[in-house]
Amino acid sequence: MLENLKTWARVKSPWILHFNSGACNGCDIEILAALMPHYDLERFGVLLKASPRHADVLVCSGPVTKQIAKRLRRIYDQMPEPKFVVAVGACACSGGAFRGCYNVMEGIDRVVPVSAYIPGCPVRPEAIIDGVAKLLGSLQKKSA
Amino acid sequence: MTVDFEARLKEAFPNTDIALGGGGRFWVVLTPDQLVPAVATLRDKLSIIQLAVIVGEDARDVFLANYVFTGERVVVLQVRMDHEKPEVPSLANLVPGAIVYERELKDLFGINPVGHPDLRRQAVPEDWPEGVYPLRKDVKFDQEESTAKEVK
Amino acid sequence: MDDSTVRIPIGPQHPFLKEPAKFDFDIHGEEIVGARMNIGYNHRGIEKACEQRNYYQCIYLLERVCGICSHSHTTAFVQAVEEIMKLEVPRRGLYLRTLVCELERLHSHLLWLGVAAHEVGFDSMFMLVWRDRELVMDILEEMSGNRVNYAINTIGGVRRDITDAQHKNILKTLGILKQRLDYYVHIGTSEPSFVGRIKGVGKLPAKRAAEMCVVGPFARASAVDVDVRRDDPYAAYRELDFKVITYDSCDIYGRVIVRVGEIVESCKMIEQLLTNLPEGDIVAPKVSRKAPAGAAISRYEAPRGEDVHFVRANGTEVPERVRVRAPTMANLEAATESVIGSYVADIPIAIASIDPCFSCTDRMAIVLRDRKKGTRVTTWEELRRYGIDWYGKNKGIRF
Numbered sequence: 001m002l003e004n005l006k007t008w009a010r011v012k013s014p015w016i017l018h019f020n021s022g023a024c025n026g027c028d029i030e031i032l033a034a035l036m037p038h039y040d041l042e043r044f045g046v047l048l049k050a051s052p053r054h055a056d057v058l059v060c061s062g063p064v065t066k067q068i069a070k071r072l073r074r075i076y077d078q079m080p081e082p083k084f085v086v087a088v089g090a091c092a093c094s095g096g097a098f099r100g101c102y103n104v105m106e107g108i109d110r111v112v113p114v115s116a117y118i119p120g121c122p123v124r125p126e127a128i129i130d131g132v133a134k135l136l137g138s139l140q141k142k143s144a
Numbered sequence: 145m146t147v148d149f150e151a152r153l154k155e156a157f158p159n160t161d162i163a164l165g166g167g168g169r170f171w172v173v174l175t176p177d178q179l180v181p182a183v184a185t186l187r188d189k190l191s192i193i194q195l196a197v198i199v200g201e202d203a204r205d206v207f208l209a210n211y212v213f214t215g216e217r218v219v220v221l222q223v224r225m226d227h228e229k230p231e232v233p234s235l236a237n238l239v240p241g242a243i244v245y246e247r248e249l250k251d252l253f254g255i256n257p258v259g260h261p262d263l264r265r266q267a268v269p270e271d272w273p274e275g276v277y278p279l280r281k282d283v284k285f286d287q288e289e290s291t292a293k294e295v296k
Numbered sequence: 297m298d299d300s301t302v303r304i305p306i307g308p309q310h311p312f313l314k315e316p317a318k319f320d321f322d323i324h325g326e327e328i329v330g331a332r333m334n335i336g337y338n339h340r341g342i343e344k345a346c347e348q349r350n351y352y353q354c355i356y357l358l359e360r361v362c363g364i365c366s367h368s369h370t371t372a373f374v375q376a377v378e379e380i381m382k383l384e385v386p387r388r389g390l391y392l393r394t395l396v397c398e399l400e401r402l403h404s405h406l407l408w409l410g411v412a413a414h415e416v417g418f419d420s421m422f423m424l425v426w427r428d429r430e431l432v433m434d435i436l437e438e439m440s441g442n443r444v445n446y447a448i449n450t451i452g453g454v455r456r457d458i459t460d461a462q463h464k465n466i467l468k469t470l471g472i473l474k475q476r477l478d479y480y481v482h483i484g485t486s487e488p489s490f491v492g493r494i495k496g497v498g499k500l501p502a503k504r505a506a507e508m509c510v511v512g513p514f515a516r517a518s519a520v521d522v523d524v525r526r527d528d529p530y531a532a533y534r535e536l537d538f539k540v541i542t543y544d545s546c547d548i549y550g551r552v553i554v555r556v557g558e559i560v561e562s563c564k565m566i567e568q569l570l571t572n573l574p575e576g577d578i579v580a581p582k583v584s585r586k587a588p589a590g591a592a593i594s595r596y597e598a599p600r601g602e603d604v605h606f607v608r609a610n611g612t613e614v615p616e617r618v619r620v621r622a623p624t625m626a627n628l629e630a631a632t633e634s635v636i637g638s639y640v641a642d643i644p645i646a647i648a649s650i651d652p653c654f655s656c657t658d659r660m661a662i663v664l665r666d667r668k669k670g671t672r673v674t675t676w677e678e679l680r681r682y683g684i685d686w687y688g689k690n691k692g693i694r695f
Contacts, residue, residue, distance in 0.1 A: 026363020026444045029407070033433075036426040097360045101345045102278055103268070122363055122444045166379045166592055194522065195509045196595070197621035199606045212593055212604065218528070220593065241509030244629060245621075252343075278344055 010056060010082070011140050013045035014132070017055035017079070021072050021108060023062025026122035027089035031059060034125035041129060044136070052078040057135070058112070063091040063098045064105040076112040084115040084139075086131060093117045149190075149217050156189045157182065169218040176232050179211070179223050183238050186213055186221075195235075198245035200253040202281045207255055211235075225255065234259040252279040300324060304640075319632065319647075326639045326686075331632045346618040351377055351451060351587065354615060359445050361620060364407065367400045368598035369605070369620060370449040375530060376594035376607040377451050377615075378580075380587050387532075389453030389578040394532040395569045396439070396448055397596075398562045402473075403432040404599035405555045405562075409480060412552065415645040416493040417684035421483060428476050431469050438462055453579030467570060474563055484556045492693040494548040498646035500634040501546055508630040511623050512601020513558065514650050516542045517550030524597040535572070538565050548649040585613050598623055600650075624650065641683035 020028050034041045035048060049055045052075045064072060076085070087108050090096035095106030108114060118131035153170055154162060161173040174182055186192045192215035201208040207230040211221040223232055232249075234257040235242040246257035247266040254277040257263070268278065277283060304321045322330030342361060346354045358373050359366045371393060378385060385393075410425035433443045439458055440446035448454050458466075483490060500510070505518035515522055523540040525533045541557035543550040587609035596603045601623030610616040631650040638646055687693045 024360045024363045024366075026360065026366070029363055029444065033426065033430070036430075037423050038427055038430040097357050098342075098345070100348075101342065121360070124443070166382075166590070167594075169593055193506065193509075196602065196604045196626075197606070197619065199617070199619040201608065201617050210606065212606070214522075214528075214595070214602075218593060218595075239509065240507045241626065241629075244625060 007139070011136050013047070014056045014084075014136065015047045015049045015054055016057045016059050017049055017052050017075070019058060019060045019072065019075060021060055021062035021068045021092070022065035022104070023089065023091055027061035027091070027120075030122045030125055031061070031088060031128060034128045039125040039129065041125075041132065044129075044132065046132065052076075053080065055079055056083060058083065058085045059088055060085060060108050060112075061088045061092050062108075063095045063101075064108050064111055066103050066105060069105055069111050072108065072111050084135060085112050086116045086118060086135065087114045088118050088120075088128065088131075089123050090119055090121040093119055096121060152190060153219065156185050165220075167218075169220060171220045171222055173222050173224065176223055176225055179221065180233050180235070180238065182221055183211070183213075183235060186219060187238070190219075191215060192217075192219060193239070195239050195241050195245070198242065198249060200249045200255055200279065202253060202279065204281055207253065209249060209255060230255040232257055234261075236261050251277075253277050254280070301329065321635070321640075321643065323640055326641070328636050328638055328640065328643070331635050343618055343620065346615055348614065350585065350613040351615065352585075354618065355449060355451070356447070358618075358620065359447060362622065363444050364404050365400060365598045365600065365603070366445045367396050367448070368596050368603045369622075370447075371397065371531070372594045372596040372603050372605040373607065373618070373620075374449045374451055375596070376592040376605050377587060377609070379592040379594065380590045380607065380609045381451070381584065383452050383580045383583060385453045385580055386577040387574045388457075388576040389580075390532045391569055391573050392454045392456075392458065392578060393449065394536070395458075395566060396436070396446060396454075397531065398565050398569070399432060399436055399439075401599045402559060402562050402566075403429055403436070405559045406432065408555060408599075409484065409552075409559075411648060412494075412548075412645065413490070415648045416490060418490060421480075421490075425480060428473060431473055435462075435466050435469055438465065450579060452581075452583040453577070455579070457578050463570060463573075467567070470563055470566060477559060477563070481556050481560070484552045489693050491549060492691065493642075493645065493687060494552060494649075495545075496547055496549075497638050497642045498548045498631075498634045498649050499546050499637065500630055502544070504633070505546070505630065508633075509626055510601070510630045511626045512598070513551055513554040514601065514627050514631070516540070517554045518546040519544040522602070524595045524602050528595055530594070530596065532569065536565055536568055548645060551649050586611060587613075587615070600624055601627060639686070641686040644683055 018028065018031055033039060035046070058076060058079060060072070085108070087093050091098060092108050095104060098104045099106055105111065116131050116135045118127055120127050150164065157172055163171045165171050172182070192213050194214045196212040196214045199210040199212065201210065206227055207225040209223045209225070209232055211223070213219045213221065225231065230253065232255060234246055236246070236259065243260070243262065244266065246260050247263060249255040249257060250263060251265060251267040265272070302323045304323060305319070320332040321328050342357060345357060349357060355370050355373060358369045361369045406425055406429040410422040410429070413421035413425065436446060437443050439462060440448045440456060448456055485491070500518050502519040505515055505520045510520065511522060519542060521540065521542050524530070525538070526540050538561050541554045541561065543553045589609060589611045591606070591608040594605045603623055604621040606617070606619040607615055608617040627650045631647065635643065635646045
């Protein structure tokens, strides 16, 4: 019964931490726009948090620059279990336009395990909502 | 207005190679020790004080540092350096805004701004290997090498 | 540094700067007495990558230098290449390019206004401004197919034309936006609780601003009268009638006044562009893939300030050197200095006032090292809340 309660709480109200690992900010602005009245991700119970200790989902954009890689790993380690990572944007999925550049690690799955990939350059807010809804749906299915 | 400025520029920099390039920009070619007096001349005689950017270039047999000054017109002071000993005097005292660009010259090309007050790593990570200057032409980055191993 | 001065490191990952930076602030009681910054976390090796891609691929790459002013970087680059290739862009192409420039300035300044409101605690204004920003994003999407990274520039002109229906729609949307703007102008300039937070904060004296070579609204608010659109006109700006807004208060209030003024001017410019849009081609004919040897410097007034691109070509399809100087780079050191003398409570708004590329999402932790109480972790949200509460208690400014 407690398990069901925990899952229900997690699925109905995922708290996210947003992290920019060296991105151009295009995806970051679109993530913010997704939280604004026009697209309104907050109706799914999504709340943007400041600290990794409070978050369930790490929403990460950007091709990981070498300088940021260690910090990204540290932030991921600071999140309490169970935790999920969403890679937002072509850069976070595979390096995007910056594949092959020195100083870039080409995708956040080289540093942390990823649960959902949302492609796009930049990602449309509708795609972000779609991705988050799919992730929540899969969490519900997993626990059922 | 163009003629007037060109005349004043040529008067302020006698015996110097000055070319009028595209877009009405003036290119003045200098050696490293001519740089600081040239910047002072620009400021005192032509009232040009705003430094837009310092662009480093690796022209294979020389290094170039292009100081782009903007004001009434755009004047580029192009300093040519020996490839073996790339050094320029720092402008930090005359133009405090030059600090960030000189750090980049050092990080990316290995051009040493002599007399810079705070030369720390700016463009490259703190653990980047010494002596590897990414923007030099002889430094090549392999596709395989850049997809580095996973961070633990 | 005596026992009562505390050093606070902030960063390295910031939401609010194009280049995530690490700051170190020395605090004496409540006042900031020293500040330092370290950048380089966003260094992706773009300039090196440009040397391995042809000019068209470079346009694609440079668009992604910054997601908010993507058009700035492509326009500046394309202008430099057009100068090297000695191409003349048809007038209609120039007008369309300028139209997107001004639309971008609109959406960027609205973004910043919302973010500034958020940093001082005025979340309602944040939500309202971003809702209206969506009007501008819809226009851009209709014109170019994408909300960000419009890919509308090509060497020699623009890639897409606007239809009559789009033309009418832009003018109609602008009308709606102008009505809403009156409210934001009023709040930004005369609402006492908002103004109380930003007057006298983050001061950068005019003389220091000129010495540090700052650019954009940050400079214009410190009475440094520079604007590339007027000083070194490009695209269609020679034919437009507009004012350059400056203010001499040198603080964050001045920066709000300048940006809000620029939003109003941009609306006027867009109307002029649409009314006088000439007929004709949108792109120069017969553009070669190779550029002859030569170098060019292109300047552009991005929403954040002067964007400078340097391109050297060597006769092949691939550039020899591309240098991108984004405006925030010129402003960073000065911004760090401008925070000195303000209070800890002002750190969020003071740093956000130089208009970093993306701000306000809370994802930063600050470690306050206090000799007596030991180490404590504070989040950005807590710092924001601290600032709002501090001003409420000590200055009576409440939201």
